[in-house]
Amino acid sequence: MSLDLPPVAPSVTAALVQGLTPRLRKRLDAGIAKLADRPHVRDGDTVRIAVDDDTHLELHAPGGSVTSVDAIRCGCLLAPDCLHRAAAASAAPIAESEAETEPAAQPAGEPEPGAGADSDSGAGATSDTASVLTLVSETVTPEQRAAALAMYDAAAAVLEAGTDGAGAVLQAELLRAAHTARVSGLPRVAASAVSVVTQLRAARGTDPAYRLTDLTAALRDVLMTAHRLPDSTDADLADLRGSARQPYAPDGSLRLYGLFSEPVLTATGYAGAVTWTADADGRLYTVSDVAPGGAGRAVGAADRAVRVGDTALTHRELSRAGLAVSGATVSPTGRLGAGAGVRAVRAAGAAWSEDPLDRLWAAPVAEQVSRALTTGGDALLFLDVTLIGTVREAAGDCLLADCDGLTLRLAAAHDHPALPYRDNLRLLATAPGIRLRVVARLDPAPVPRALLVATRHPGDAGAHVDLGLDRLQHADLPAAATAPTGAASGSPPAPLDEAPLHLLRRRVHQAASAGRRVLAFPGDSAADSRRLSRYGFACAGDLLDELHAAAADRSRDVFGRLAPADVNRFARAWLAAAHYTEEVDRALCAAAWGAAGHGGR
Structure with a gap:
């Protein structure tokens, strides 16, 4: 969509579409297309769209997103049950739930809510109650069961229709199911449903960032979770329910060493940067700055100050320096909190070839891959490779590299033209034979394949290059390794005898x-x-x-x-x-x- 609209809460979109008459629902997709071509202006927290010469549509987002039905107003004769309000909500990005945003980290030493100091008798009663509760199996509530069944039906309807048939009405039904699931205490399946709607909009809007594999994965997760929820119990139920807010636990004082930074640009309309750090034991921590925005914010966020304590380090600087943190709070995924009790100052960093970062590359590759497959998510691979050449794939060329006798493929982590991933890989492809220490993200495939996010600088062993933020130049490559542009590099890999899955x-x-x-x-x-x-x-x-x-x-x-x-x-x-x-x-x-x-x- 060409409109720059504020994010709209899923419940708002679902309510507006639900209020349309059957005749107007049939015209909703056409109404969205027409609205995208209308002129609009942004005045602070308000966006005004000229529906025609005499009618204007307004979206009010005082907190950055539209959270109520009354915040979308239209001046046409059919308002408030008009097509324009529902079309605007359906065309806007989907707002994240308030519970999904980063919480203010809890100061160290502050007790959890409801965990006050009990008397001796109270503590004994709590202990006895806990021992009894362990004998009772936890099951889904009737509300959660109904929400899971409604989610399954809504996702099945989307699957039956496909991307071409899953217009704004089916999307609104899925958003309604997501809202019901979230209210019922099922944040995991609700977030997956919102992801499906985002992917559907990207597909129908011919967004170049759309990937069919992403839609398939999101739709599979919604159906699988909704299918398993009604009969799940105990730990399985807790995993399927998910968590609306990541808990941040006190972690004392930390001495961190910058690893690399990478841009974040999602199909849901969020952008920013994430900087990865490690402590002396090799545990990874992240500092992120992600908010609503586009490619411009993804590129510029690296030069913003990190949100930890009072440090003035930018993400780009932190990836090459260090950080001393006191009163640290950390989520289970390693994300550093930014609460009022956190203090942080700049410290000396370390090169990838120096201790303690050097230990990350000492782990066997098979062990790293096994860990990545087990944990999923953002599990990283730390590899020492020798570039061989390039190989053509359906999505474009990728690097071929040798890693301890294993031939692997290194692809760009993101294809957006504003990010230099693809250009940097093309330049590295002109230097076969060069040995690099790299950081990559596993890309599950029948052949060894990973997404390259950072690499040691080809001409400076003490520096590294963030491939999504920095741009390599020909002068950065060793002269002896540089090959003419377009020259054939390396021998093509042997044909794959791949199982016909x-x-x-x-x-x-x-x-x-x-x-x-x-x-x-x-x-x-x-x-x-x-x-x-x-x-x-x-x-x-x-x-x-x-x-x-x-x-x-x-x-x-x-x-x-x-x-x-x-x-x-x-x-x-x-x-x-x-x-x-x-x-x-x-x-x-x-x-x-x-x-x-x-x-x-």
Whole structure:
């Protein structure tokens, strides 16, 4: 969308769409497209859109986002139940819940809420009660069960329609389910549902940052979580519910060493920078500055002061220096809090080749990959590689590198043209034979593949380059290693004898993109099933057959008329296939890196 609108809370969008008449709902997607081309102005916290010469639409966001239905006003005759208000809410970015924003870190030594000093008798009663409660299995509440079922139905409807058919009305239904889930105490599935809506809007708006794999993963997580929630108990239930707010626990005094900084640019409309640091024991900590914004903020955030104590260090400077923190508070993911009791001053940093940072690269690669596959998220790989050349992939060229005899592919961490990842990789590709110490993020694939985020400076062993923020020049490369631009570098890798799991994965992606009907066309999946069975994937062949059967199965009533498709059966078949491919991909990735015997999830 070309409009620069403030984020709108999911509940607001859902309520406005719900208030439309059936006739106006059919026109909602067209109304969104028309609204995107209208002139608009921003005056402080208010955005005014000229619907026509005589009608204006206003969005009020005093706290940076629209949190109530009354904050969107229209001057047309049909207001407040007009199409314009719902179209504006549907075109705007989705606001994060207040509970999702970074909390003010709790000062060290301050007790948790409700954890006051008990008397002796009170403490004994609490202990006795706790011992009794441990014998009672925790289960979902009726409200949570209803919210999970509603979420499953809404996500199944989106899957049945695909991106082309999942317009603003289906998106609003999913947002309504997300709001209900959050109110019921299910923040994990609510956040995943919002991510699905964001990906749908990116796909329908031809956003270059859209990735079908991201939509598939988000939709799979929503359906899987909603499917498992009603019957989950105890620890499994706690994991599926998730946490609306990350707890920040006191961690005393910390001596941190800067590792690197990377830009953050999400499809949900947030941007900024994250700086990674490590302590003397190799534990990783992050300092982030992420807020609503675009590519400009992602690039400029690196030169903002970090939000820890009173230090004036910028993210770019911290990635090459150190930090001494007292009264530190840390989340379970290693994120440093910025509470009033936190004090921080600049300290000396360390090069990647110096102690204690050098220990990060001493860990065996297989062990690092196993840890990344187990923990997921932002698990990093610390690798010593020798560049070999380039290899062409569907998304573009990526670097080939040798890592202790293992040939791996290093791809750009982000494709946005405002970020220099891709340009830096192209320049490094002109210098085969150069040995580098790099930081990368595992990209699960049947071949060793990682996303490159930082590297040792090619011409200065004591410095490093943040590939998403800094731009390498030809002068930075060793003269002996520089090859003419466009010259062939390295020999092409041997053809892969890859198991044909793509036959199932392709159908999973097709269904997420085009909906159930794309798999309901007449055809025969038997040939693909037999090929999967020949490679030992008989289960994949059965899942493929069931996916096609669920998509094409249409029973008839007593009058011979086609009955509605069984959306739930198709959703179950798709979810089984998506989960299967994810787990097999994980196993193949571990085997490719030699990490198959190092544990797993």
